[in-house]
Amino acid sequence: MTKAGSDIPDIADQLATLRSSSLTSVVEKEIERLILSGALPPGERLNEFQLAARFGTSRGPLREAMRSLHAKGYVEVVRNKGVFVRKIPIEEALEIYDLRSALFGLAGRLLADRLTDEMLIRLKEYLDLMDEIAAAGDFERYYPTNLEFHAYLVESAGNRTLVKEYRSFVHRLHLCRQRTLVQAKGLYVSNHEHREMIDALASGNENRAHEAFFRHVQRAKQRFLSTFDETAKAQATKAD
Template identity: 80%
Template sequence: MSAIEPQPESSELTTLRTSSLTSVVEKEIERMILGGTLKPGERLNEFQLANRFGMSRGPLREAMRSLNARGFVEVVRNRGVFVRQIPVEEALEIYDLRSAVFGLAGRLLADRLTDEMLVDLKSYLVRMDQLAEEQDFEAYYPLNLEFHAYLVTATGSKTLKREYQSFVDRLHLCRARTLVQANGLAVSNHEHREMVDALASGNVSRAHEAFFRHVQRAKLRFVSTLRDADIRRD
């Protein structure tokens, strides 16, 4: 009886393997950035990372592209990939601008809220409460972004949505570190619940204040992570 010849791996299976590997590497590099192993402004050496993870450069480059799109790294032409950094003063200014725009979103949405929207928002809260209790940052963070995007989109203002997103894109790393290092998951979702309660009340001023205050509190948590980092360096 002749031996069965091994069959070449299908293109679909190859794609699945590559996709899974890319996802694993992306999460590990994200963990290294959030944990401080990779510092803001540090160049990511593709050769060293490929050796570290025992992988080819193809999936690694895919992971880098995804991290760039999510705001964790930036690609500098003819220089390479660097951990994204933003001056503290600029970050604080963006937090203030974001709080103003987000406060306006609360005011506008309070006049547009429907029963269906309220059901959707409460569903977000339940899911994020569970993830916060489990301390599952990897699942919480994208759902948190989705929740905020839902709120802003529901205002019906395309201009507000565009401007708000520009601030979000520049603050990704600050927000992610704040949630991780300041134990902010449960605290953040408590504030989300205050926002939804304010919307449900139909009180426009209350909704504006709740949305504005949420971002200002996030700014304070960001400042606290900077102080903690200074203490650790001392």
């Protein structure tokens, strides 16, 4: 809808679009919080009617939020059945960690040869910020910052195919990484490893950078495994 004789959208339409976008964002963040906290456990079916009533919203913003959460890897859509919180078997998660470690190690090797002073400054700023957030125990701030940090490293490696493949694994491991950082008390430990990675990059040694990046993901894999009981770990190790 536009005003008569004008191509400028009516202000009411603009405000309606803004409200809808803001509401979708709020709903998305709340569902994400419920998933990460375990209030909506893996395998749980997300009922549109119940969620719409819970948030006091129409199903439109809710469906937009679901699409975004699906793209992030938090939920999966099963045809003719609905939307469910993603559930990844332990053995599959371990396999994905191994593939991710290989790609991340390669990113470290490539980046060691491309690192600039400007990149190094930005990376150290990330480290300082994550130390500050970890000290406050604020997981809700740490996790997205952690994702940004890793994404910056991979994207700076200069290989678009690597970025694409790495992102696919990251999306599939969202819930696993959250479990590791929270249940294995991994905020400080993770950022200590980040500093090892940046030191390796700053040395300019490609082999050292490759090893630091690879080892970081493998350690995350072990922290993930440590969050399960002995029976589950034995089954996963046997399958691996």
